[in-house]
Amino acid sequence: MSQLEDLLAGWIPRQRWFAGKGTPIEKVMVEAEHPVVTGEPGLRLLVVEVGQQGSTSRYQVLLGVRRAGHLRDELAHATIGVCELPGDSSTWAVYDAAHDPELTTSLLEGIADERGADGIRFRRMPGAPIRTGQRSIVLTGEQSNTSLVYGEDYVLKTFRRLWPGRNPDLELTAALAGSPFVARPHGWIETDLPSDRPGDGSSVPTTLALLQDYLRSATDGWVLAATSVRDLYDTPDLPPGDAGGDFAGEAERLGSATAAVHRALSRELPTDVLTPDMLGDLAAGMRHRLESATAEIPELSRYAPALRAAYDAFAAVAEPLPVQRIHGDYHLGQVVRTDAGWVLLDFEGEPAVPVRDRRRPSSPLRDVAGMLRSFDYAAHYQLIGSASEETLAPAARAWARHNRDAFCAGYAAAGGVDPEKHQAVLRAFEYDKAVYEVMYEARNRPSWLRIPLDSIAELTR
Numbered sequence: 061m062s063q064l065e066d067l068l069a070g071w072i073p074r075q076r077w078f079a080g081k082g083t084p085i086e087k088v089m090v091e092a093e094h095p096v097v098t099g100e101p102g103l104r105l106l107v108v109e110v111g112q113q114g115s116t117s118r119y120q121v122l123l124g125v126r127r128a129g130h131l132r133d134e135l136a137h138a139t140i141g142v143c144e145l146p147g148d149s150s151t152w153a154v155y156d157a158a159h160d161p162e163l164t165t166s167l168l169e170g171i172a173d174e175r176g177a178d179g180i181r182f183r184r185m186p187g188a189p190i191r192t193g194q195r196s197i198v199l200t201g202e203q204s205n206t207s208l209v210y211g212e213d214y215v216l217k218t219f220r221r222l223w224p225g226r227n228p229d230l231e232l233t234a235a236l237a238g239s240p241f242v243a244r245p246h247g248w249i250e251t252d253l254p255s256d257r258p259g260d261g262s263s264v265p266t267t268l269a270l271l272q273d274y275l276r277s278a279t280d281g282w283v284l285a286a287t288s289v290r291d292l293y294d295t296p297d298l299p300p301g302d303a304g305g306d307f308a309g310e311a312e313r314l315g316s317a318t319a320a321v322h323r324a325l326s327r328e329l330p331t332d333v334l335t336p337d338m339l340g341d342l343a344a345g346m347r348h349r350l351e352s353a354t355a356e357i358p359e360l361s362r363y364a365p366a367l368r369a370a371y372d373a374f375a376a377v378a379e380p381l382p383v384q385r386i387h388g389d390y391h392l393g394q395v396v397r398t399d400a401g402w403v404l405l406d407f408e409g410e411p412a413v414p415v416r417d418r419r420r421p422s423s424p425l426r427d428v429a430g431m432l433r434s435f436d437y438a439a440h441y442q443l444i445g446s447a448s449e450e451t452l453a454p455a456a457r458a459w460a461r462h463n464r465d466a467f468c469a470g471y472a473a474a475g476g477v478d479p480e481k482h483q484a485v486l487r488a489f490e491y492d493k494a495v496y497e498v499m500y501e502a503r504n505r506p507s508w509l510r511i512p513l514d515s516i517a518e519l520t521r
């Protein structure tokens with residue numbers, strides 16, 4: 061490995077967006093290097109292959125380059141290390157350029173001017189010109205990717221884990237452009253990666269970043285829900301609808317917004333109806349996920365029979381199951397409340413799944429199940445490690461039930477299928493999501509592992 065690859069091998073596992081935590085890195089290889097700003101300071105977009113346990117995954121690194129000793133103190137936290145770069149005998153400080161507004165400004169300019177050079181293309185969508193010259197800051201918080209906010213106008217989400225193909229976030233947001241339920245897209249950055257379709261030797265356009273309106277008046281759905289839960293904890297004997305800060309009105313409006321987005325997606329993008337064989341394949345995928353999760357988290361095995369029975373019931377559903385493009389990783393952190401109503405963000409789907417699988421149509425009830433799981437998380441996460449856990453647990457359950465009912469009512473009233481009338485389908489999707497969460501928490505937030513495990517215990521009781 062080159063000096064840079066050695067440094068990346070030490071730095072990548074410490075990044076929040078690295079999906080392969082817990083498994084040693086065997087190899088790091090810079091597969092492609094696209095200079096965006098040459099000279100000093102310099103910006104290169106790297107496609108990096110990370111090898112672990114015999115398989116490789118790709119990540120995007122925004123590499124900032126300054127002469128050794130020239131890195132300003134405020135960028136010290138973004139340091140990757142000091143090394144020689146191929147073809148150059150000087151010593152360079154390399155760092156995460158997402159934190160350097162002097163460099164990131166060129167990404168916004170690139171989109172505004174529709175630049176294209178050295179294997180990357182900057183694309184702009186039709187519409188008002190892009191206001192350039194704004195400094196960016198990195199959005200803080202739990203993120204699978206890295207988002208840069210430019211002034212008060214734009215968010216540029218740089219995708220970290222890369223899979224060949226157009227990212228569904230771009231594809232779906234573009235299909236919904238103009239809808240009041242999504243942040244307007246303005247452009248994107250892409251490169252070409254070798255297709256991962258077996259036997260296909262071609263290269264496919266692959267999204268590196270997506271530029272959208274920044275919704276500055278927005279409040280995160282997760283924060284709003286958590287505030288409501290806290291209010292209920294103050295008066296745990298009251299029914300959630302009578303406590304201050306009741307969330308049911310918002311949950312119902314969120315259900316309506318979700319149904320409206322699903323309707324729009326089914327108008328704009330392909331739909332299908334699943335045959336019994338296809339249902340069987342979906343159920344097989346759920347069983348497979350359960351097996352992988354059980355191998356990693358043996359505690360799950362005691363619930364496996366009940367989960368498998370739910371997947372069998374799903375596979376045996378007699379009525380045809382309509383499928384379409386959906387959000388794919390729907391939860392309260394993916395929706396924000398603006399002055400005008402709920403807006404849905406992050407149509408990327410599950411970042412750990414190949415893009416070509418994420419693009420397959422699925423049942424909109426999968427999104428409904430995702431949001432219902434999120435109500436469960438919001439109700440319980442503040443009890444982790446709390447001395448009042450036992451006293452407050454009934455209130456938490458009541459909050460989740462109350463808001464679940466409101467969300468489903470809003471969803472059905474706005475023209476979505478009535479979730480309550482499709483219990484076998486909804487239950488299987490909820491279980492499948494909870495199993496995914498068990499793996500997600502074990503890898504990323506072990507202290508939260510109890511949340512999905514407890515709900516699987518509760519749901520399968």
Ligand SMILES: Nc1ncnc2c1ncn2[C@@H]1O[C@H](COP(=O)(O)OP(=O)(O)O)[C@@H](O)[C@H]1O
Pocket residue numbers: 199201202203204205206207215217243272273274275276278280393394395396405406408
């Ligand atoms: N257009 C936007 N306007 C305002 N806030 C946003 C916008 N896009 C994202 N955010 C905030 O950033 C968080 C993470 O964004 P998201 O697209 O979900 O990234 P990731 O895919 O990395 O999880 C969201 O939960 C939201 O709070």
Ligand SMILES: O=P(O)(O)O[C@H]1O[C@H](CO)[C@@H](O[C@H]2O[C@H](CO)[C@@H](O)[C@H](O)[C@H]2O)[C@H](O)[C@H]1O
Pocket residue numbers: 202203204205282389391392393394406409410411430433434435437438497500
């Ligand atoms: O980074 P993404 O938003 O694409 O999604 C991943 O991270 C989420 C956590 O940040 C994770 O969501 C899980 O935790 C949420 C609370 O933090 C909760 O509301 C969700 O219901 C729960 O699934 C998501 O699963 C993961 O893909």
